[in-house]
Amino acid sequence: EADIYQTPRYLVIGTGKKITLECSQTMGHDKMYWYQQDPGMELHLIHYSYGVNSTEKGDLSSESTVSRIRTEHFPLTLESARPSHTSQYLCASSEYLPPGVQYFGPGTRLTVT
Amino acid sequence: LAKTTQPISMDSYEGQEVNITCSHNNIATNDYITWYQQFPSQGPRFIIQGYKTKVTNEVASLFIPADRKSSTLSLPRVSLSDTAVYYCLPVGSNTGKLIFGQGTTLQVKP
Numbered sequence: 001e002a003d004i005y006q007t008p009r010y011l012v013i014g015t016g017k018k019i020t021l022e023c024s025q026t027m028g029h030d031k032m033y034w035y036q037q038d039p040g041m042e043l044h045l046i047h048y049s050y051g052v053n054s055t056e057k058g059d060l061s062s063e064s065t066v067s068r069i070r071t072e073h074f075p076l077t078l079e080s081a082r083p084s085h086t087s088q089y090l091c092a093s094s095e096y097l098p099p100g101v102q103y104f105g106p107g108t109r110l111t112v113t
Numbered sequence: 114l115a116k117t118t119q120p121i122s123m124d125s126y127e128g129q130e131v132n133i134t135c136s137h138n139n140i141a142t143n144d145y146i147t148w149y150q151q152f153p154s155q156g157p158r159f160i161i162q163g164y165k166t167k168v169t170n171e172v173a174s175l176f177i178p179a180d181r182k183s184s185t186l187s188l189p190r191v192s193l194s195d196t197a198v199y200y201c202l203p204v205g206s207n208t209g210k211l212i213f214g215q216g217t218t219l220q221v222k223p
Binding site: 033035042043044045059090091092098099100101102103104105106107109 | 206212215216
């Protein structure tokens with residue numbers, strides 16, 4: 001069973017606040033990902049990392065930023081939250097092989113009021 | 114990236130076998146076919162992956178014909194807990210990136 005954790009699970013916050021969503025994995029995976037998913041909609045890749053000090057933007061433009069200082073930790077930050085940021089944020093990690101086998105965390109449901 | 118087409122929704126009854134077919138006409142030579150399951154308010158979970166012919170694990174079977182333009186996920190004897198969204202994704206062997214589509218919402222009824 002994969003060990004990937006996200007905190008908080010739920011967050012309600014006011015507009016303009018800075019927030020950091022935490023993601024950690026204990027599997028030693030080099031690759032990590034952040035996805036965004038609105039209710040009933042598709043998942044979209046917003047950030048990914050192939051290792052320490054490596055971060056790339058995903059297929060969906062996002063105002064969030066990420067960092068990868070340690071292999072096991074891949075936090076996502078929103079400098080100034082807006083209602084349009086209300087969504088579910090899912091973190092995942094994987095090894096290089098087999099390709100496409102990713103382990104997902106439970107997600108953080110963010111509501112910006 | 115290969116575009117996939119799968120039914121938006123399917124209904125089934127407990128104990129039945131369910132087959133979900135996905136079309137991927139322009140799949141690349143080095144793409145693997147990967148299926149994920151997602152329950153409400155949870156992250157997706159990897160189910161099965163294959164390149165061609167048939168793959169079986171404890172959860173499902175995956176059938177891929179020789180031309181690889183489609184694939185069929187087979188769930189034997191479904192239960193209510195198999196109600197979920199199922200995604201078919203071709204994955205490049207050199208990227209590993211996942212591009213999720215709408216998926217197929219499977220509703221299992223008692």
